[in-house]
Amino acid sequence: MKIPGAILWEPGTRSGWSVEEIELDPPKFREATVKLAASGICHSDDHLDTGDIPLGWAPILGGHEGAGVVTEVGEGVTDLEVGDHVVLSFLPSCGHCRMCVSGRSNMCDLGAGVLAGRAPDGTHRIHARGQGVGAMSYLGTFAPYVTVPVDAIVKIDKDIPLDKAALIGCGVPTGWGSSVYAAEMQLGDTVVIFGVGGVGMNAVQGARHRGAKNIIAVDPEPYKREMAPKFGATHTAADAEEAAKLVADMTNGQGADRVIVTVGVAYGDIIEPAQAMTRRGGTLVLTSAAPVTQRDVKIDLFTFAMSGKRLQGTLYGTTNSRTDIPLLTDLYRRGQLNLDDLITRTYDLEDINTAFDDLREGKNIRGVIIYPN
Ligand SMILES: NC(=O)c1ccc[n+]([C@@H]2O[C@H](COP(=O)([O-])OP(=O)(O)OC[C@H]3O[C@@H](n4cnc5c(N)ncnc54)[C@H](O)[C@@H]3O)[C@@H](O)[C@H]2O)c1
Ligand SMILES: [Zn+2]
Ligand SMILES: [Zn+2]
Incomplete structure (x- = not known):
C-alpha cells in the first residue's frame, strides 16, 4: 500500500526527516500489518539523525514506539488475528533463544538486527524512490501502517487507549x-x-x-x-x-x-x-x-x-516485553502508572521535524505523532 512515511536519506548529517510516499509490503511468514494509532518521539531516533548512533547504511524509516490494530496477518501467524490491539516492542523476542528462555528477552538474539535495516529474513518491507528502505528496530513507526515480525508484537486488552499504549513500546518500560x-x-x-x-x-x-x-x-x-x-x-x-x-x-x-x-x-x-x-x-x-x-x-x-x-x-530497562508490556497496561488501568501526563504535545506526521526540534529544546516529556483514524 502507498502511505506517507518519515525517512532519513542521509543519517548522521542532521538533515532531518523527509515525509514522502512509501510503498509498504503485505506481511510475509510470521509477520503482521498493523494500523498505528500513534508513534512516540524517542531520543533514540534523534541519535540516527545526529550520528551519535551511526548506521553506515541508508535510507531508514524512523520510529520504534507505536501501538495500533492488526489489519492483516501473514502465513504461520497463529497467535494474532485481525482486529487485535497491540503494542510494538522496539526489541523483538523470539521466545526460544538462550536469552529469551532465561528471562532476558530484552537481549534476544534477534536484537542484533534492529539497526541493520532489514526484516529478519534479510529483505525490505518498505520501498521509496525505487529502492528498499530500512526500518528502525524492524518497525518504522513514522508511518501510519507497519509490517513487522510477530516477535515484535505484543497483544494488549482493548480498553487501553492506543495513543497512551504506544509509549509502552519503549520509553515507559525502559x-x-x-x-x-x-x-x-x-x-x-x-x-x-x-x-x-x-x-x-x-x-x-x-x-x-x-x-x-x-x-x-x-x-x-x-x-x-x-x-x-x-x-x-x-x-x-x-x-x-x-x-x-x-x-x-x-x-x-x-x-x-x-x-x-x-x-x-x-x-x-x-x-x-x-x-x-x-x-x-x-x-x-x-x-x-x-x-x-x-x-x-x-x-x-x-x-x-x-x-x-x-x-x-x-x-529496555531489563524488561521482558511479553510479561512487562501487559503488566504496565494493567498498572495504568489501576491508576498506578501515569501515562496520560507523559504525552505533552501531539503532532501530525508532516510536522515531525518540529517534534524533534521540541525534543531537543526539552519542550516535551513525550511528543507523540497521532495518525488519522
Ligand atoms: N537503554 C535503552 O534501552 C534505551 C531505550 C530508550 C532510550 N534510551 C536512551 O535514553 C536516553 C533518554 O531518552 P529520552 O527519550 O528520555 O530523551 P529526552 O530527550 O526525552 O530526555 C532527556 C532529558 O535529559 C535531560 N538532560 C540532558 N542533559 C542532562 C544532564 N547533564 N543532567 C541532567 N539531565 C540532562 C534533558 O533536559 C531531557 O529532559 C537517550 O539517550 C535514549 O537514546 C535508551
Ligand atoms: Zn526509544
Ligand atoms: Zn530470543
Whole structure:
C-alpha cells in the first residue's frame, strides 16, 4: 500500500526527516500489518539523525514506539488475528533463544538486527524512490501502517487507549524497568535520576512504584523539574552539584542507594559525579545511549572498587516485553502508572521535524505523532 512515511536519506548529517510516499509490503511468514494509532518521539531516533548512533547504511524509516490494530496477518501467524490491539516492542523476542528462555528477552538474539535495516529474513518491507528502505528496530513507526515480525508484537486488552499504549513500546518500560529491575530499587531507598524526559520520568514512576523514600529528579530544564512531582519525584535539582547536596543532607552523608542516568546523550563525564553520590554498595544504572565514539569515562576507580559499587548498563530497562508490556497496561488501568501526563504535545506526521526540534529544546516529556483514524 502507498502511505506517507518519515525517512532519513542521509543519517548522521542532521538533515532531518523527509515525509514522502512509501510503498509498504503485505506481511510475509510470521509477520503482521498493523494500523498505528500513534508513534512516540524517542531520543533514540534523534541519535540516527545526529550520528551519535551511526548506521553506515541508508535510507531508514524512523520510529520504534507505536501501538495500533492488526489489519492483516501473514502465513504461520497463529497467535494474532485481525482486529487485535497491540503494542510494538522496539526489541523483538523470539521466545526460544538462550536469552529469551532465561528471562532476558530484552537481549534476544534477534536484537542484533534492529539497526541493520532489514526484516529478519534479510529483505525490505518498505520501498521509496525505487529502492528498499530500512526500518528502525524492524518497525518504522513514522508511518501510519507497519509490517513487522510477530516477535515484535505484543497483544494488549482493548480498553487501553492506543495513543497512551504506544509509549509502552519503549520509553515507559525502559525507564520504569531501569528503576524496578536494573537498579533493583528497594522500599525506603533514596534515588537520583539524571534526565527526566520520556525515559527518565518513567524511572521516577518505577522508583515510586517500589516505595523509594526520596526521589530526586535532576534536569537542567525548569519545565521537566516542574513536571517531575506529578510522576512521584519528591525533590528536584538543576544539576549534579545541587543533587549531591540534597543527597548528602538526606542521607547523613552516606549517599544515594541508587542513581540512574537517563539523560538525552550520555558523555563520559556524567559517570564520576553520579558514582560519587552513590553510597557504598550502591548501584549506578546507565540507561542513556552514548555516542558510539564515546570511549573515555572519568571515574575515581579506587573509591569505586573499595566501596563496592555497581555500574549497571540496561537495555529496555531489563524488561521482558511479553510479561512487562501487559503488566504496565494493567498498572495504568489501576491508576498506578501515569501515562496520560507523559504525552505533552501531539503532532501530525508532516510536522515531525518540529517534534524533534521540541525534543531537543526539552519542550516535551513525550511528543507523540497521532495518525488519522
Ligand atoms: N537503554 C535503552 O534501552 C534505551 C531505550 C530508550 C532510550 N534510551 C536512551 O535514553 C536516553 C533518554 O531518552 P529520552 O527519550 O528520555 O530523551 P529526552 O530527550 O526525552 O530526555 C532527556 C532529558 O535529559 C535531560 N538532560 C540532558 N542533559 C542532562 C544532564 N547533564 N543532567 C541532567 N539531565 C540532562 C534533558 O533536559 C531531557 O529532559 C537517550 O539517550 C535514549 O537514546 C535508551
Ligand atoms: Zn526509544
Ligand atoms: Zn530470543
